[in-house]
Amino acid sequence: MNRFLDVWRHSVLGRHLLTALIGLAVVVVVLESVGDFRALQLAAMAYLGIAAGGLTVLTGINGQISLGHGALMAFGAYTTALLLDDPTSSMPISLVVLASTAVALLVGTAVGVAAARLHGPYLAGATLALAIAVPGIALYFGSFLGGEQGLRVSLPDVPVWALDLEYLLTGTEMSRSQYVAYLGWITLIVTFVLLANLARGRVGRRWRAVRDDEVSAELAGIQLGRARISAFMVSAAAAGAAGSVLAITARLAAPSGFTIVLSLTLLTAVVLGGLGYLSGALIGAGLLTFLPPFVTRIGGDAGLSDIRAAELAPLVYGLVMVLVILLAPAGLVGTTRMSLAGRRARRQMAAAGAAGATTGSPGTTAPHDSSDEHDPGTPQASGSTTPKGSTR
């Protein structure tokens, strides 16, 4: 068992893989205990989470803003829809997700090259244009891309090995919804491990350096453009994977699903959870998936008419957003972590002060350093001291 702890303490990759393993176990337990509808809701949370994860890396770690991630998701979704237009298609679903990721990556590279030259509001404007223009492509090439009605996705049958594995593990049949949810969450876990590793390693340090101070970064030998483009590419690839999962979950890729509203929703998820934290992106995605139906249901149960109950959801959504920004400006995860860190620092100061007063020995603070490293979770645990890096 000590090996575990050693791995946890000393290997970043090991820590991420262990977290992923735990995550996978949680996913299995949860998905085995919920019904079809919840499973599909969780799949929706997964695609929002994947895209928000990509966006939080771009915005939180590299300091670029994108209002066009919904459009990048559209590329992934349409690729998936084009590849899965026939129920008898034999293409493995993992390849479909990868192909969608690759297409979004290509588009992301092109956009990233342009984006690297832009800053702040200009970048926001350019990506906003992307969000507005992309749904128009589907309308313009209506005969190929299905126009307003979009393309239907026909999900191939659940592969036999998945059915067998499910049966071996739980003795139940895997429903289509469960399969979709597994697909979504496994994609999410893989994406998050990759993102966490990138963000924690050399690449991530460059991104952060560019975010924090361009001049210093350039003086340190970092090519600004290359760092920016690479961040955009990675983020776009995540959006592509998310779009693919979305198309599979919703069984459809239609232009009205990828309007500016989706892009803003992703940004909301990132801000709610905390900029730069993958766990924050996940929490934000969860809130956005589960809060509106929950509020509508409460409204309906309280005797409101259907229309009023439906109007309640955007209201509560807005209120939560305002409250989070007022009370937890660094997002739910960000603010929690900062307050924890602050408390720990105060405790250390107090301990040091007390120790200094009684024995005068400065050595007593040493054990606390190692306890710091146990802080599980996101790549920024000890790396970033400024979670609000997006201000640049």
Place this chain on the structure above:
Amino acid sequence: MKARLLAPVAGLLTATMVLAGCGAGGDRESDSGGEGGGASDVGVTEDTVTVGGHFPLTGVAAPGYSEIPTGAQAYFDYVNAAGGINGRQIEYIVKDDGYNPTNTSQVTNELVLQDEIFAMVGGLGTPTHSAVVDFLNSEGVPDLFVSSGSLQWGDDVESKPYTFGWQPDYEIEGKIIGQYIAENMPKAKVGLFLQDDDFGEDGEKGVRQYLDKQIVGVERYTSGNTDVGPQVAGLQAKGADLVIAFNTPSYTALTQLTSLALGYEPTWFYSNVGSDPQLVGSLLNRFSEGAVEGDNSSLNDVLTTEYIPGVDATDDPWVQLWQEVWDQEGEGGELTNYRIYGMSQAYAFVQALAAAGEDLTRDGLVEAVESFEDVTGPQLAPFRYSADSHMGISGMRVVELQGGKAEELTPVLVSDIGDAPIEEDSSDQASDAPPEGGIPDGS
């Protein structure tokens, strides 16, 4: 510190193992099968039947359309107050999809998998409903009376055995409009103003069967783009003196305002969808920020079609029934054409429930609708339902709007998709009246 870290890991792994233990071998194939047949009465109990629908209750498409489920709800309440159908109360669940197909897919999952509805009733919109039509059919959920005139709900029974259209499809509407103009205005230079999707396409197909030579220009708009200046100017430039428009109510208001601004005064012929005088009047008022005083008379002299009697026909026994239902069970506000639309659909559904009998099953309901011959109802022309066609109402009449009232220009004309001829309706459907008490019985 060690314990704190290890406990959750160990716990989770144990939980996974326990779950794994439950499975334990056995051949998967041999255990399955045998189910599926008995699942056909989901959503039905001794004394309730649960149905649902998706509608835009919020967002751009909400004005007007969000009133449809309030009408249906009122009629279901009216039936429930009289004891329900075959002793079952109808529970009606309405979900908001904001006219976004991705949301439609989510709320339909919720309706089918969580709320376990027996049938979908009146799901609204072509792009939205086409996102879920395959799912509903693969789950075997009856998908009755889709609130859209697209052909796809009824022309392919084999691939969509559970889906039924309701309103006349846009193609026969186009044919009837086309024939009327060809016969009565053979000199008119016709311009088409079309929504750029199935709606406009199906309508154009119908119109062109009769008017191909008279058409001088075609303009299309994308739903969501509120600037129709180029299209209206384009029609003006082509010299069109009669514009046939397949568009939604917002675009009726926009084209009226734009042509006013351009000094363009053709005769307008709006399809039924876009011609509600009440709604267009209020939209005109809003879009022009009060500059145009929109009211019922804003659409005077406009030609359109109708297939169910509207609020203006206060003498019609059906409208009198709807008024009574709305006064008794409505949630406040006026009776509107959209509420009547919802009630008329609800009436047809109640009729199907009654016809399906005591032992309610999903397949039984579908069969009942397929044998909907000569049923009474508010529709002016009979339904076309059969085992081979799930197309809805077979016809409509051409009317001219004056002061918010529809003045008949033709008798009720019926037709079908393809090159079926247009004939005067001989079934006398338009002059029937609701049964005593306003609730259909089983026969």
